Amino acid sequence: MKKINVVEKVLKANDTIAQENRRRMTVAGYLAINLMSAPGSGKTTLLEKTLPVLAPEYESVVLVGDLQTTRDAERLGDLAAEVTQINTGRGCHLEAQQVAEALNGLKLERGGFLFIENVGNMVCPAAFDLGEHLRVVLLSVPEGDDKVAKYPTLFQGADAILLTKVDLRGVLDFDMARVRDDLARINTRARLLEISSRSGDGMNQWFDWLREQHASRTAAGG
Numbered sequence: 405m406k407k408i409n410v411v412e413k414v415l416k417a418n419d420t421i422a423q424e425n426r427r428r429m430t431v432a433g434y435l436a437i438n439l440m441s442a443p444g445s446g447k448t449t450l451l452e453k454t455l456p457v458l459a460p461e462y463e464s465v466v467l468v469g470d471l472q473t474t475r476d477a478e479r480l481g482d483l484a485a486e487v488t489q490i491n492t493g494r495g496c497h498l499e500a501q502q503v504a505e506a507l508n509g510l511k512l513e514r515g516g517f518l519f520i521e522n523v524g525n526m527v528c529p530a531a532f533d534l535g536e537h538l539r540v541v542l543l544s545v546p547e548g549d550d551k552v553a554k555y556p557t558l559f560q561g562a563d564a565i566l567l568t569k570v571d572l573r574g575v576l577d578f579d580m581a582r583v584r585d586d587l588a589r590i591n592t593r594a595r596l597l598e599i600s601s602r603s604g605d606g607m608n609q610w611f612d613w614l615r616e617q618h619a620s621r622t623a624a625g626g
């Protein structure tokens with residue numbers, strides 16, 4: 405029982421900091437998007453394709469979480485106004501405090517998008533609010549069509565679910581109906597988009613979804 409109390413306290417402290425992060429980003433005019441998925445589902449590649457398209461219309465700032473290395477930040481460095489790599493060491497997810505510290509080092513003057521690429525993991529990141537406005541969960545075709553049912557917590561909290569690497573559908577068995585059935589049981593609210601960063605399929609729908617979200621959130625005053 406004591407142990408459960410400790411965990412609850414940690415999450416409560418995290419939530420308080422997350423609320424403040426959200427307030428800061430809202431006031432500064434940034435729509436914050438938390439990208440979550442298993443390792444290798446295509447989060448960084450998606451950002452590599454997305455940032456240049458958004459650039460004429462919006463400033464983008466990126467925070468990237470990884471256990472080690474600055475490789476993802478290096479991939480994105482020339483594509484965003486600012487990129488901050490957060491190394492979590494052994495931590496399997498980002499926490500609100502790490503995002504708060506990263507925000508302290510950013511200018512956040514022009515408004516736009518603030519993308520947070522979470523640590524590649526299908527379990528831990530789901531429990532930690534970072535102060536994002538929207539959660540986007542990626543599921544790639546090579547991971548298999550059973551993952552929504554096996555890792556429901558991640559998909560339950562998603563505002564959008566991106567089925568990525570659809571260019572590989574022809575070479576791998578992947579039953580889209582199974583994914584839709586599983587989602588119908590746990591999350592009917594999220595927008596489901598089928599995309600490929602490689603072939604470009606579905607990417608315009610993703611860009612339009614981002615623009616719509618930005619417009620509606622800004623119009624609503626955050």
Ligand SMILES: Nc1nc2c(ncn2[C@@H]2O[C@H](COP(=O)(O)OP(=O)(O)OP(=O)(O)O)[C@@H](O)[C@H]2O)c(=O)[nH]1
Pocket residue numbers: 441442443444445446447448449450476523524525568569570571572599600601602603
């Ligand atoms: N065929 C195909 N490969 C892709 C696509 N998107 C990404 N990849 C490949 O998938 C691999 C992993 O992509 P990343 O973007 O690094 O994945 P990630 O989710 O950022 O990985 P972590 O940061 O380690 O969690 C790379 O070899 C990409 O080239 C796609 O749409 N189609």
Ligand SMILES: [Mg+2]
Pocket residue numbers: 447448449476521
């Ligand atoms: Mg990455």
